[in-house]
Amino acid sequence: MADVLSQNEIDALLQALSTGEVDVHEIEEENKEKKIKKYDFRRPDKFAKDQLRTLQVIHENFSRLLNTYLSGYLRSLVQIDVFTVEQLTYYEFSNSISNPAVLGIVDFSPLPGQIIIDITPDIAYTLIDRILGGNGKPIEEARSFTEIEITLLKKLIKQMIRLLKEPWENVLDIDPKLEKIETNSQFAQIISPNETIALITLNIKIGEVEGMINVCIPHLVIESILPQLSTKFWFTNVKKEISEEDQQIVKNRLEKSYIPIRAVIGSTHITVSDFIDLQIGDVIQLDTLVNSDVKIYVNQQLKYYGKPGIKKKKVAVKISSIERKGDE
Template structure:
């Protein structure tokens, strides 16, 4: 987008042109020169900003779902918010991970490849403390996780993967599964160091403990669905016209839908006292007469009229006509 000049700058430019300080021909030559854009081969930009914004929408939804789940699961107030969504080289992410760490290696089926969910150790220990009846203060000392602690954390991660699938359902139906957990970043090399990744960074607060959740998504994993991550395509898909095949599919589903159909011979109003005094053999006078049409209701609305009778020695109702639009009848 061209730069917008202020009125003072316009006046100064006109004055320079009139005095000869600025040559119009030189301005044209400069504008016709080919502009060169710097490109960093160590950090290639393979994911468009529009696609990163879609990832932000997806994981903002995931954060809200996770916040609700953890608040009930840990019985403690939990707050999660998105900090950044950007792309980096995988080496920048892996070099920044502390040791020990809690890294979940996740198969992103049906997409090929894996992603990593990095939950800070401070947050992980706070979760464990809450699950074991503590106050959720966590452990400040740097130490490895025990086998029991890893089992508890794996259960939480598996529940979070179900929520992640819900967050992605508007784009693609994924079935993420936990492949393994690593506590040493050196053993979590899912792609080459120079590969591009999308990194979603979220801040999580459990009671008074604040930590981070990083989700590393390699470019090669989502490369096949990058076109679906475009917000323009996302919203335009919702505005597409309904085709004949869509209408036919809807009709077929409606034909298979089950509805309640009931025929009412008539109705009667009784007091509570009369209802309590009813006995075997008593006769209740209805508001309909012999030969009147029976109201046939679809759900709670009158849709047809019919006459009572028998078919194959069973009580039956024969539909005589369809209720006309605007026909005034008492449907109670």
């Protein structure tokens, strides 16, 4: 910001102008001189702001699709948002990759070249843990991935790549395919280190574990379609309707989901002193009658009434009626 003149400096300047010590024409000529703007030839800007905004819109749609898929596949709360969209050199991106890493090398057909999907290790370990039936807790110490874990991640990344087709369809019909997975960034040199890339960073949270998914798109790969990466192309097509196949997939996954069900015989309240004095053989009187129905809850919602009994030498409950309240 330019310096602010004091009142004494303003008075001195006016006096110099009036006496002729300072020539107004000389000041105008100095202002007309060309201003020099710094430009780093080692890192030229190859993506316009509008093109970066279009990439952000595309990957915001991708993040929503991925969020829906992972929530059902992992049966866990998943949150995915676009964190940043920026242009860097491939050298800067490669240096920021942790070790070990999960780098999916993707053929971005019909465009020439490859892109990279980078999943941070903490998210990768959590994905594997959830797939194998764990609770998805973060690991304490990073380690290399086993062949079985790489195979599980490869299957998951293949499905993630399929989800890229729909967000890109307003620009180009793509057919991406996973070529391989690398765990070391030194073996993932898909372009020259000085080439410009667009780096889209997705912030992902699975339960209590938070991490990143990076999508690295080299400028050389999408150079031929850069004129189409404009926001006006994004709104040319109407919203895609959900196909019957998509509906069936969602239905099948919902039907295979497990939900907790509990049958409550009755309840009561006792004092703390009575609770402390409880002994084997003591009888606790509940608030239900002998012939009353058992209340059956799905999660925390009362859904059914039933009669207790025995089936195949195990305690069971037979549904006698349905609670319709709350179904509207």
